[in-house]
Structures are given as structure tokens and as C-alpha cells.
Amino acid sequence: MKTFPIGGVHPPENKLTAGSEIRYLPVPHSVAIPVNQHIGTPASIVVKKDDRVKTGQVIAENKGFVSSNIHSSVSGKVNKIGTVPDTTGYKQTAVFIDVEGDEWIVTIDRSDEILTEINLSPEEIVKKCLESGIVGLGGATFPSHVKLTVPSGKRCDLLIINGVECEPYLTSDHRLMLERGEEILIGVTILMKALRVNKAMIGIESNKPDAIDHLTNLAKAFQGITVYPLKVKYPQGAEKQLIKALAKREVPSGRLPIDVNTVVHNVGTAFAVYEAIQKNKPLFERVVTITGKSVSNPGNYFVRIGTPVKNLIEAAGGFPDDTGKIVSGGPMMGKALNSTEVPIVKGTSGIILFPSNESKRMDSMPCIRCAKCVQACALNLEPYLLMTLSEMGLFERAEKERITDCMECGSCSFICPAGRPLLDYIRLGKATVIKMARERVLK
Amino acid sequence: MSITVLITIISLSLLAMLAAVILYFVAQKFKVIEDPRIDEVQAVLPGANCGACGFAGCRNFAEALVKAETFEGLNCPVGGSSVMEETARMLGKEALAVEPLIAVLLCNGTPEFRPHTSRYDGVPDCRIAHSLYTGETDCSYGCLGYGDCVRACSFDAMFMNNETALPVIIDDKCVACGACVKACPKNIIELRKKAKKDRKIYVACSNCDKGGPARRACKVACIACSKCFKVCEFNAITIVDNLAYIDASKCTFCRKCVAECPTGSILELNFPPRKFKVEEQAEVKTV
Numbered sequence: 260m261k262t263f264p265i266g267g268v269h270p271p272e273n274k275l276t277a278g279s280e281i282r283y284l285p286v287p288h289s290v291a292i293p294v295n296q297h298i299g300t301p302a303s304i305v306v307k308k309d310d311r312v313k314t315g316q317v318i319a320e321n322k323g324f325v326s327s328n329i330h331s332s333v334s335g336k337v338n339k340i341g342t343v344p345d346t347t348g349y350k351q352t353a354v355f356i357d358v359e360g361d362e363w364i365v366t367i368d369r370s371d372e373i374l375t376e377i378n379l380s381p382e383e384i385v386k387k388c389l390e391s392g393i394v395g396l397g398g399a400t401f402p403s404h405v406k407l408t409v410p411s412g413k414r415c416d417l418l419i420i421n422g423v424e425c426e427p428y429l430t431s432d433h434r435l436m437l438e439r440g441e442e443i444l445i446g447v448t449i450l451m452k453a454l455r456v457n458k459a460m461i462g463i464e465s466n467k468p469d470a471i472d473h474l475t476n477l478a479k480a481f482q483g484i485t486v487y488p489l490k491v492k493y494p495q496g497a498e499k500q501l502i503k504a505l506a507k508r509e510v511p512s513g514r515l516p517i518d519v520n521t522v523v524h525n526v527g528t529a530f531a532v533y534e535a536i537q538k539n540k541p542l543f544e545r546v547v548t549i550t551g552k553s554v555s556n557p558g559n560y561f562v563r564i565g566t567p568v569k570n571l572i573e574a575a576g577g578f579p580d581d582t583g584k585i586v587s588g589g590p591m592m593g594k595a596l597n598s599t600e601v602p603i604v605k606g607t608s609g610i611i612l613f614p615s616n617e618s619k620r621m622d623s624m625p626c627i628r629c630a631k632c633v634q635a636c637a638l639n640l641e642p643y644l645l646m647t648l649s650e651m652g653l654f655e656r657a658e659k660e661r662i663t664d665c666m667e668c669g670s671c672s673f674i675c676p677a678g679r680p681l682l683d684y685i686r687l688g689k690a691t692v693i694k695m696a697r698e699r700v701l702k
Numbered sequence: 703m704s705i706t707v708l709i710t711i712i713s714l715s716l717l718a719m720l721a722a723v724i725l726y727f728v729a730q731k732f733k734v735i736e737d738p739r740i741d742e743v744q745a746v747l748p749g750a751n752c753g754a755c756g757f758a759g760c761r762n763f764a765e766a767l768v769k770a771e772t773f774e775g776l777n778c779p780v781g782g783s784s785v786m787e788e789t790a791r792m793l794g795k796e797a798l799a800v801e802p803l804i805a806v807l808l809c810n811g812t813p814e815f816r817p818h819t820s821r822y823d824g825v826p827d828c829r830i831a832h833s834l835y836t837g838e839t840d841c842s843y844g845c846l847g848y849g850d851c852v853r854a855c856s857f858d859a860m861f862m863n864n865e866t867a868l869p870v871i872i873d874d875k876c877v878a879c880g881a882c883v884k885a886c887p888k889n890i891i892e893l894r895k896k897a898k899k900d901r902k903i904y905v906a907c908s909n910c911d912k913g914g915p916a917r918r919a920c921k922v923a924c925i926a927c928s929k930c931f932k933v934c935e936f937n938a939i940t941i942v943d944n945l946a947y948i949d950a951s952k953c954t955f956c957r958k959c960v961a962e963c964p965t966g967s968i969l970e971l972n973f974p975p976r977k978f979k980v981e982e983q984a985e986v987k988t989v
Contacts, residue, residue: 344836346835347834347835347836349836349842350842595835597820597835619823623825680824683824683825683830683834684830686833687827687833690833
């Protein structure tokens with residue numbers, strides 16, 4: 260079975276919700292839709308207070324190439340243009356909408372019929388992805404139309420579909436593959452057409468045998484799509500690691516997958532592309548896993564963008580008494596929230612409620628040079644060294660040690676027997692080095 | 703035997719002479735002419751190498767002083783005007799009058815006024831906490847309290863007050879080198895003009911949120927009610943981004959704004975106790 264060669268860790272999987280079917284979370288009474296849900300320029304708002312909007316209507320338009328449209332996820336009246344805290348607690352501009360009914364814009368095809376025929380040309384597909392606000396749903400939220408536009412001078416001959424879901428606890432992609440397998444494969448075919456490639460590889464970790472079987476059976480009817488089981492290892496879902504595991508291509512330091520003729524998209528994105536192209540449905544809802552060991556009713560939900568996290572927690576049976584931490588995203592790379600008013604955005608793959616005895620950090624002890632972090636690093640870095648350099652403020656040296664290559668997967672902090680806050684310092688050093696490099700360019 | 707000794711002495715002497723000749727020419731070729739005044743000036747400077755002047759250390763600053771046409775833009779905040787005058791006298795230049803400065807913390811959010819709403823168990827380092835989230839309170843602008851500024855201070859002029867969870871600046875020791883200003887990720891330390899007897903009036907708040915959220919997060923937040931702006935007769939107060947700011951160069955220390963502030967976000971420090979009459983007026987207004 261394939262996997263990436265260097266580093267990696269095996270955190271306990273805890274996929275508690277793997278067997279629970281995706282349900283629809285009731286539409287909330289009001290939503291707050293942030294205008295910056297993607298990497299790049301925030302969208303500019305095109306509605307004003309007291310405007311009536313329908314579900315699927317554009318409320319903020321993309322600004323520039325690396326940007327994305329934002330659509331209303333509900334129908335109702337714009338209450339205000341205000342601010343809402345994001346996962347870091349800092350306030351972000353958002354459109355607040357009071358929900359009245361659930362009236363969708365007429366162009367959306369709401370039937371259950373699966374449409375296999377792809378009528379649009381590659382250029383039209385890319386344009387439609389931009390208009391429908393499709394961004395990478397794996398978590399990085401990079402606008403998909405940018406990835407689908409192969410820069411001149413570059414060539415793409417392989418599409419990789421990421422169904423790895425290597426983060427513990429999360430099952431949103433897993434359930435989507437089981438329940439919307441055919442739609443995903445049509446989405447993959449659309450992506451292949453847009454990129455003009457005739458080969459696509461879907462990588463799924465072997466802890467999801469049902470999804471592997473299901474997609475393998477379905478893929479027989481599609482040309483050029485092959486499903487590959489992968490050995491379970493974190494961080495296999497990282498773009499560069501997945502390319503290495505599946506295609507044996509190594510993306511050089513500081514380069515992009517397109518430099519090795521590859522483009523990677525998530526299965527969630529493939530599903531969103533299917534809905535956008537075949538059903539005219541823009542991206543205004545996504546699958547979110549709500550889970551945790553003491554949560555009474557964990558599950559997977561289709562959640563409208565802008566729904567406060569607290570609604571999802573209520574649907575899962577409310578806060579367990581011993582909740583110590585609320586994490587948005589997976590336990591390895593997710594962020595702890597300090598408010599339940601935080602809205603679900605395009606990049607939210609899960610909400611995890613950790614009991615207090617599991618949410619504590621270890622006390623940090625001195626480094627004993629056991630080099631477990633070096634073994635765990637999938638990018639061939641030396642985390643213990645990068646941490647020390649960053650702690651000491653030796654950022655020039657840290658830059659030479661390729662601190663900017665770090666993808667912040669957290670394997671080093673996870674594996675460290677001394678409980679050292681490796682990633683915290685590396686992240687600080689990385690941010691400082693990037694800032695230094697930018698200032699150098701400006702000079 | 704004696705011949706061996708003789709040969710040794712002669713050959714060594716020849717070698718020494720040859721080396722001397724080579725060294726003489728090398729020394730001529732690579733001669734560095736250094737202004738002797740640099741050493742003299744450096745001796746006068748405090749020698750803290752704190753970098754407050756903008757140069758890497760005192761030696762670099764001394765070089766810059768010697769080279770400079772005028773002293774414009776060159777100042778040693780640690781040594782202050784006495785050192786600058788001394789160096790000016792040595793170099794036969796004119797010292798520019800530089801106002802002495804002092805660091806102040808633009809936050810007064812003690813746990814009493816600014817309740818904690820979450821708990822941070824990560825690395826006790828302000829830069830790291832700042833990169834992760836807003837902090838343990840609802841105020842995303844105020845002091846995080848992990849003491850990056852205290853660690854940055856090379857003059858022992860700061861310490862953390864454990865009760866208020868805020869850093870304290872010791873007026874007598876602060877030399878306004880600005881290390882804490884640079885270290886603070888929230889940018890809430892300001893270098894202000896030093897006044898007589900270290901008197902200070904300033905808005906001890908950095909919250910740019912509107913009045914409501916600011917007040918909910920912290921009882922002593924500036925809510926931009928503009929009462930101080932109206933009462934100030936010297937146009938020293940401006941309100942930008944829902945936050946009042948007192949211009950130290952225009953402030954006359956009349957203390958009217960302090961009495962007027964409904965949240966008590968304007969602090970007056972090192973003043974003698976208020977006279978009875980003023981006190982009474984202040985009370986009537988705040989009731």
C-alpha cells in the first residue's frame with residue numbers, strides 16, 4: 260500500500276461519527292456570513308441593510324483573481340453589516356441576515372436527479388467555479404478557479420483527489436464519499452475536463468475500507484479515475500505528502516504542485532464543483548462533523564455557511580459538563596475557539612468538544628535531543644532546532660534551516676515526549692521570517 | 703657546538719629581519735585610519751548597547767556622530783541631553799534639544815475591570831499568544847500579560863505586577879530606549895514626553911471597538927464618548943477609531959479631562975492630591 264516516505268505520526272483515530280449519516284442542520288434564525296472565508300482578497304459586499312436576499316444570491320463579489328464570491332446561505336433580510344469573531348477571536352466583517360423562510364434562487368436545480376452529462380467547456384467551468392464561490396474545502400480555502408487555471412508555461416497531466424482525511428475525529432469527507440460518491444466522481448470528471456487531463460487518482464486512507472470499496476465500484480463507470488488505498492499515516496492529507504505518496508513526485512521546497520504537473524483537490528471540493536456546475540448551486544453549505552468523546556449525539560451535518568457554532572453544538576445534544584476546549588477543525592491542526600458565536604465558514608470541517616482531562620497541555624520540559632521530532636517531520640526539518648532558533652530570535656539562521664517550509668501539521672509537538680511547544684515557536688519564527696523576507700523585497 | 707649556536711642565531715635573525723620587512727609593507731598596504739575621536743566619543747556614551755539610537759551598538763553610534771554634519775536625527779535616549787551635549791562639545795558641533803521621553807502602558811485592564819472569558823494554557827509568551835488568538839479577555843487590544851516587555855527591558859525598569867497582571871514601568875529607571883515598544887505585539891506601549899516631576903495624563907486604553915463592546919469587555923475602556931474632547935481647552939485631545947488620545951506636547955495638565963471621563967480610562971499619575979473644590983466638582987459630574 261502506498262504512503263509518503265519521510266516522517267509522519269499515528270495519532271489515535273477516534274472516528275466516532277464514521278457510521279452516522281449526514282443530516283441537515285435546521286436553518287438558523289440568523290446567520291453572520293464573513294466576507295473573508297478564503298485565502299486572498301476579501302470579497303466586497305454588494306448588499307446593504309434591509310435588502311431582501313434569497314438563498315444562493317451573491318452578497319459579496321470577488322475582488323481580483325485570488326478571491327472568491329460569497330453567497331447568502333439563507334433567505335431573509337439583511338440585518339446589518341457588522342463584525343463577528345473568527346476562530347482567532349479577532350473581529351471580521353460579516354453580513355448579518357435574519358432568516359425568513361427558505362426561498363432559493365430559481366436557477367438552482369433542487370431535484371435529486373444525478374446529471375452525468377457535462378455540457379460546459381473548460382473555460383466555462385473555471386468561470387462558473389469563480390462565480391459559485393468554490394474554494395478548497397480541505398481547510399486551506401484556496402480559491403479553486405485559481406488552481407484550475409494552469410499558468411502559461413506550466414503543464415498539468417495529473418489530477419489528485421484528496422479523500423485522505425488524516426485528521427483524527429473528522430468524518431465529513433468519509434461520509435460524503437459514502438453518500439455522494441457518484442456526485443463526487445462526476446465532480447472529478449468536471450475537474451479533469453477543466454484541467455484538460457485524462458488521469459485522476461483518488462487517495463483514501465485504508466481506515467475507510469467502505470469508502471474505498473464504494474468509490475472503486477463506482478469509478479469503473481468513469482474513464483481515467485482510479486481509487487488508491489493508502490497506509491494510514493498523519494499528515495497524508497497534506498498536498499505535498501499526498502502527491503509523493505500517490506504519484507512519487509516530489510514538490511521542491513517553496514514550489515507548488517503545478518511545478519510537478521499536478522493539481523490536488525479535496526473530495527469535498529469535487530462535490531461542491533458537481534453541485535455548482537450541474538445543479539447551479541453555489542457553495543453556501545458544507546458538511547461539518549460535530550464530535551467529542553462525551554458529546555451525547557455526535558454526527559455529520561450539512562450546515563449553512565454563517566450558522567453559529569452554538570447551533571451545531573445544540574444539535575449534538577449541547578455542551579457536555581466536562582467540556583474543556585472547543586476546537587474548530589481537526590485536533591492536530593484545528594484552532595481552539597473562545598466564543599460559540601463564531602460562524603461556520605467554508606473552511607470549517609469539524610467542531611470537536613474535548614473533555615477537560617484531554618484538553619490539557621503537558622508541562623514543557625527540557626529537550627533531551629531524542630530526535631523524535633526530526634523523525635516525525637514529513638518535510639525533513641529539524642523542529643527542535645527551529646524552535647530554539649525562534650526562541651532565541653535567530654531568525655536569519657532559521658530561514659537558512661528552511662523554517663518557511665513548515666506546514667504546521669503539529670506532528671513534532673504531538674510526538675515530543677518532553678511536551679515542548681515546538682510548533683508554537685516554529686509558527687512564530689515562520690511568521691517573522693516571512694515578514695522579514697517581504698520587507699527585503701520591498702526594499 | 704659553538705658554530706651550531708652561531709648559525710642558529712644568524713639564521714633566526716635573518717628570518718626576523720625578513721618578516722619585519724614584509725610586515726612593514728603589509729601594514730602600509732592595509733593601514734586603517736580611524737578617527738581617534740570615535741574612541742573618545744564612545745567613552746562618553748553609556749555603553750549599554752541597547753540599540754535605542756537605531757544603531758547596532760554604542761560604537762556604531764559614536765562613528766555616526768563623528769561622521770555626521772549635524773546632530774539631526776541622532777540621539778541617545780539613554781544618556782539624554784547631558785551626554786549629547788558632552789559629545790557635541792567634544793566634536794565642536796551643536797547639540798539639538800531633545801525632549802526626554804518615558805514609556806507608558808496604554809491599558810489598565812486589570813482582572814477586576816476586565817474579566818477573563820477563556821483560559822490560555824500555551825506558551826507564556828505575548829507574541830505566541832497574539833499569533834493564536836485575541837487573549838483571555840473579550841478585549842482584543844489590551845495587555846496579554848505574559849511579560850514580553852519586561853524581558854525586553856535591559857535597564858530593569860519594568861516588572862510584572864501579579865495582582866493587576868499588567869507590567870509596571872519604573873519612572874526613575876526608564877530611559878525610553880523603546881525596546882518594550884518593539885517587543886509588544888499589541889503595540890500598547892507608547893513613548894511620551896516626560897513632564898516635570900514625572901507627571902502624566904494619558905488615556906490608558908487601546909480599544910478601538912465602539913463604546914458598547916469596549917465597555918462590555920472592560921470597565922475602564924475608552925468608549926469614545928468625546929466628553930474629554932469637549933472639555934479640553936487646549937485642543938490636546940483627538941478621537942480616532944473610537945479611541946481618545948491626549949497629545950503630550952499640548953497638554954497643560956489641567957486635569958479637567960480626568961474628572962470628566964465616565965469610565966476612568968484617563969489616568970493621572972504623580973500628582974499631589976486634588977484640592978477639595980476640584981474633588982467636589984468631579985464627584986457631582988460623575989454621579
